[in-house]
Amino acid sequence: MDPDPITKATYIKVYLALLALLAATVAAVFINMGPFNILVTMVIAITKALLVMLFFMHVRYSPRLIWIYASLGVIWLTYLIGGTLTDVLTRI
């Protein structure tokens, strides 16, 4: 296997960003933003997940096939949740 394309320094920067996002998401609980609270929380969570995937899991430096398989699960989960919601949200 080739040597790691990502340096330890980069890993540490990503880690610090993750901790900062964790602090932000906890702080947001104490700030009333109405319906935006949930949006902010989810955006932060997705950002953290992407940082872990792109850097810790090397997806940023992986071939396209890996990008496809890395996204496949989430896309399919969206069908499961979306399809069920078409029922649950439209019941009379």
Added chain:
Amino acid sequence: MKELNYITNGYSVKSWLLTKDHKRIALMYLLAITFFFFIGGMAALIMRLELLTPQADVVQAETYNKLFTLHGVTMVFFFLIPGIPAVLGNFLLPLMLGARDLAFPRLNLTSFYIYVLGASFTLAAAVLGGVDTGWTFYTPYSSTYSNTHVITMAVGILITGFSSILTGLNFIVTTHKMRAPGLTWFRLPLFVWAMYATSLIILLGTPVISVTLALVALERGFHMGIFDPALGGDPLLFQHLFWFYSHPAVYIMVLPAMGVISEIIPCFSRKRIFGYPFIAFSSMAIAVLGFFVWGHHMFISGQSIYAGLVFSLLSFLVAIPSAVKVFNWTATMYKGRIYLRTPMLYALGFIGLFTIGGLTGIMLAALGLDVHVHDTYFIVAHFHYIMVGGTIMAYLGGIHFWWPKISGRLYPEFWGKLSAMIVFIGFNLTFFPQFILGYLGMPRRYHVYPPEFQVLNVLSSAGASILGMGYLLPLIYLIWSLRYGEKAGDNPWNATGLEWKTPSPPPTFNFEETPVVTEEAYAYASRPELGHV
């Protein structure tokens, strides 16, 4: 000194039970699924015996419920879903790709033992007294009210799901990473495309049924009331989760069968397949679209009518790629030189019966019609036309087609043809009357019925006994051929495909040297030296 092949390379029990050879693992699966086919078949025979008369004479209602549950569970999870992938897929995929084995041989063996573990739990549940929820395990009956061994059977099935997942994973990686030099995606046999699409469905659908059955088990065991209406839970959510897998599961059961047909038709028409890219892409389309339609199992469940409309529309769409395949197989045979050997008889039977099953499927996609025939024998007939008239016929066709490669022997052609015809006749006699019964209103999963339905039921039961005979014959003559059958050469059908370029039976590592591929699949026209079948 005689060349060692995969069968003669080691005779000890340990060399089989701890094998990493995909071909030996395929044979172990063959034995296992044949055992479960027998169990599921016995359950069906007892049911059909009961249904000879309108009253209950053979079994009580509770026992009947356990029988149709056992029939559904064993046939779906332990025969049809593993079926072609675990037997023919495992055996053929590396050969068709020019590889020495699958990507992860030890994982393959692990898959098999996980299957055995799941099977043991399921058999234990049956022996302890069975389950009466139907193979569909609907809540809240399965999660709260049933007094049968639901947890044991649910655990058995969810464990077996992992066997399926690991096999699919193995196939995906093997297809991506281990093709022989020159074997581009569009030179692959269509069986490989079918296995790849199937593996995608397995990967993305099976985990959902595993977690869902686990939740039912937890609800029964630990009162984790997620589907419990008393806690505000919605039992319908179980159905959404269940069918999210179980609808694509029917494509897990039929796509490999279609892959087999795509191999048989060109060989016995001596012609390249018509519309190769369309068949390849239609397999992928079925895999994707198959995930969008699960709500058509829930039209009368209390699901929102608007969701029903969406699922109905999408269900019409999913029929299109299947139709494309039927047209292409037919076009392949047009102006071909047709040889009506046993595999071809099964393939032709498949095309006809799958078409009937598929057309009735389109009828069922229509919400209005489905409301009338839901939970009647119409549904039972529809899915048996696909699963038995389709998948099992393709499976038998494939077993016969590749039998020389697997065993090194030829099966007796007369008995092959005779059995195919008995199966075809028995099948139609069993299931065609069920369309009529369902349309007239006979409910499914009932052991009694109004007397006016008796004639049709008697026809169906008579058909079932003929069908059973048809299945028994190959069991006998295939085993007979292992000892007394004529020895097969490398390529008894003069077929294209890398699997025919190696001896029958193949050596353990498949090829002396890794083959290099320079031509398209099914190059019958450009290889006149192949001659006739």
Added chain:
Amino acid sequence: MSDKELSHQFETLDQQADAATLGIWAFLATEVLFFGGLFMLYTVYRFKFPAAFVECSKLMDLRLGAINTAVLLTSSLTMAFAVHSAREGQKNSTVGWILVTMLLGSVFLGIKGLEYYHKFAEHLVPGPYFQLDSPNRREAQIFFSLYFGMTGLHALHMIIGLVVLAVIAMMTSAGKFSKTYSNPVHIAGLYWHFVDIIWIFLFPLLYLIGNR
């Protein structure tokens, strides 16, 4: 490169490594759907019972949850260091970072166990002994069923992860890996990061609903 590093079905070490990477990503896709069933149920029930979910989320221990999240994020960092060292062929470094990761993972499980114990003591475990003084008592059991189901499944994956890491650490220590071959470490790393990502979603979904 030793012959023992290349399995017989592969032609080159690169092919073998590519196969291993694709294999684990395909497996992680299945894991997304495995957890996904529970995420679907959560989505539906949160939509149906917003008040109950807000109320129950306030009963979660925000401090312990946040600490646990930080612990797991740190373990992801140390795991990335472990894989980095493995790819450089640095045996001792690799084993060291794996052990730190395992330690952090154990801390996570310890804190989780403590939280479970608290919930048990407060009668918030679904079933016949569930007690909550609230008009949302019925639906609260659904929240807690989901809480125990989702975090329980996650904890099970953590335990499996610890076992896998222990095996990998032993294999590394025994000198099975080198600069040219370290697939098992890499695969274990991807699995570990995935389990971390699941928690990255579980934490806000269970602990951060509504305002405090």
